Amino acid sequence: MIDVRTNQVVATAADTPGAEGVEYVPERKKAYTSNAYDNSIGVVDLRQMKVIRKIPTVAKPDGSAYAAPFHKPYVSDELGKAEAIVDVRTDTIVKTLRFESEMGMPQYDPVAKKIYVNLQDQNIFAVIDPSTDEAVGR
Numbered sequence: 001m002i003d004v005r006t007n008q009v010v011a012t013a014a015d016t017p018g019a020e021g022v023e024y025v026p027e028r029k030k031a032y033t034s035n036a037y038d039n040s041i042g043v044v045d046l047r048q049m050k051v052i053r054k055i056p057t058v059a060k061p062d063g064s065a066y067a068a069p070f071h072k073p074y075v076s077d078e079l080g081k082a083e084a085i086v087d088v089r090t091d092t093i094v095k096t097l098r099f100e101s102e103m104g105m106p107q108y109d110p111v112a113k114k115i116y117v118n119l120q121d122q123n124i125f126a127v128i129d130p131s132t133d134e135a136v137g138r
Contacts, residue, residue, distance in 0.1 A: 013051060014051070016044070018035055020062050022034070025068075027071075028088050028089075032073045036060045039060065057075065063075075065107050065108040066108060067115060069113070072133075073086045074128065083128065085133050103118065103120070115127070119138075126138055
């Protein structure tokens, strides 16, 4: 955690090996890390600045995006060719979407209310509807 007024590190959350992505969830005072080295999503309680849960993923969680209206981070498992969908109210994976490509960085579009994720082996984007957690386009 960095104090943006002073640019000083004020706290560090340990046990996030190879963190490649992080999503801040302000309404829960938590962050979710994509831990590539132990294939997990770390749930960080920002009040305590510690990992309070590890959620296993398929293989090499990479980028992530938070769809705030749906209370769900979407975490791309790059080598697992999957998108893990987490419910921040229960800190559990509610669904895993499988693709035939390594996954890149997802992004949430608040206007379209869709998640776009890079299918990097195929040079296309998959479109996910957060209201159904289904792939709805390419």
